[in-house]
Amino acid sequence: MIRNILMATAAITMMAGAAQAEGELNIYNWGNYTSPDVVKKFEEKYKVKVTITDYDSNDTALAKVRAGGHGFDMVVPSGNFMPIWIKEGLLLEARPDQMENFKNVDPQWVNVEYDPGRHYSVPWQWGTVGVSVRTDKYKGDINTWGILFDTPAELKGKVNVVPEMTDVVDAALAYTGGKRCTTDKEALKKARDVLVAAKPNWVAMEYSTIEKMVKGDYLATSDWNGSALRQRLQNPDIKYGYPKEGFTFWMDNLSILKDAKNAENAKLFMNFVMDPENAAGLSAFARYANGIAGSDKFMPADMKDAPELNVPADAQPHGQFALACPPEAVEMYTKIWTDLMK
Secondary structure, eight states, X not given: OHHHHHHHHHHHHHHHHHHHHOXXXXXXXXXXOSXXXXXXXXXXXXXXXXEEEEESOXXXXXXXXXXXXXXXXXXXXXXXXXXXXXXXXXXXXXXXXXXXXXXXXXXXXXXXXXXXXXXXXEEEEEEEEEEEEETTTOOSOOSSTHHHHXXXXXXXXXXXXXXXXXXXXXXXXXXXXXXXXOOOHHHHXXXXXXXXXXXXXXXXXXXXXXXXXXXXXXXXXXXXXXXXXXXXXXXXXXXXXXXXXXXXXXXXEEEEBTTOTTHHHHHHXXXXXXXXXXXXXXXXXXXXXXXXXTOGGGSOHHHHTOTTTSOOTTTGGGEEEOOOOOHHHXXXXXXXXXXXXX
């Protein structure tokens, strides 16, 4: 009799756990960045229906969530935007550092400046900002922001610039000898003038670069390294350059929104992507490194020695991790951006 009661109690507990995991999960993430296979695996394991909604910039995501009424449970801000999300109370202190799979986070990504100890976020993907170039059409140096800002004749009218404000202004500052997040008016004026003068040589400012670089609609673009790798796998003439004037390292971070309606399912997903095999699945799709130790053995072979993912030794000193700029710098960046968009 006692045994039957215990068995019944266990069954009820298991059913309650399964019921808790059932339902929905709404993720707001960068476009073309979430592995359908990893999502399907999660859905099947936890009986949760996942919906992915895309955004194209940190600014877009922040504005949408600030406005409210969005219905999202999770978001993936870049490190330089994380302090804004946290300060404004937009994220749930989900304490991923207390989750089972947190032990898999690579130590270098635990005590990050924007979320010390990881109380709000876990690593999603990380990479660099540089330039992709069709080397069958251009034979010059590709390791320079001059591709965008002093565009060679062969590339004029065929250059795209990915319109992520901070990335673009940082690149212009690097090219003109300034420092990122500066509030020096003269340095910012130089960057602004270079951008405005260069824009007539560009054909577009858009995020979707892979297909158009492969087809040759664009011959060069500012880009992220994983995107560049996806381009090269379709066209080996596409090479990725690390600008010698200075380039950016970044990390995107999976976080739960404070007003998430499916917070428990979001916590399940947060723990799920810290599993090395699942993290590798995210990387296999988006083609970026992921910040989870032990994922390497599950990664595609063509990523191991990919030049887009392995910064050359001579380029490494020119890289700088993107951190949040002070509000006065952001205000000045925004003024430059407004001028550029005219």
